[in-house]
Amino acid sequence: MPSARTHDRITIACAAPTAALVWLVTRDPAAAAVAAAGLLLGGFMFGPDLDIDSKQYRRWGPLRALWLPYRWAIPHRSRLSHGVLFGTAIRVVYFLVVVGALVTVAIAVRDVYLYRLPVTLDLAWQGAERVWATVAGIAPRYHVAAFVGLWLGAASHTLADIVGSTLKAIWNAL
Numbered sequence: 001m002p003s004a005r006t007h008d009r010i011t012i013a014c015a016a017p018t019a020a021l022v023w024l025v026t027r028d029p030a031a032a033a034v035a036a037a038g039l040l041l042g043g044f045m046f047g048p049d050l051d052i053d054s055k056q057y058r059r060w061g062p063l064r065a066l067w068l069p070y071r072w073a074i075p076h077r078s079r080l081s082h083g084v085l086f087g088t089a090i091r092v093v094y095f096l097v098v099v100g101a102l103v104t105v106a107i108a109v110r111d112v113y114l115y116r117l118p119v120t121l122d123l124a125w126q127g128a129e130r131v132w133a134t135v136a137g138i139a140p141r142y143h144v145a146a147f148v149g150l151w152l153g154a155a156s157h158t159l160a161d162i163v164g165s166t167l168k169a170i171w172n173a174l
Helices: 004-026 029-044 061-073 087-115 121-136 140-173
Strands: none
Touching: 004 029, 004 140, 029 140, 061 087, 087 121, 087 140
16 A cells, blocks of 8 residues: 555646646636645545544544544445545545534524524524535535545545555565
């Protein structure tokens, strides 16, 4: 398996080609930038190694606690973490649910203390609606571009692991 430094170099090397490819397909420079940013985020902080105490995990700093349930639930190098098809989707859904819930609670707490509103389930639901309305207000092409970038960043990590493990096995067999 490649080192974290090698994975980082692969991520950086893939950013410009990703932006160029997305720009060629969409002719939208903002979508190209979003995809390249997603790739960098996916490679540096949102990749498959969030299920262990890795460089990606440690880059989250104090916010890495958000990933503890993910680490406990997902076995390392399983199809759920390193799977090219579903690994990124699982992390994106997990992250959106956790952050959405935390933001919803924060909005409800703010409303209770700042506006003296009573604590109700309806208050929390209204906070969740505000969070998701903001996310939904972003043009769908940017959601797709962000996911493509995140997916490519994670896929480059997984493919580098596969190539590295294969080359190591061949070398050891010689």
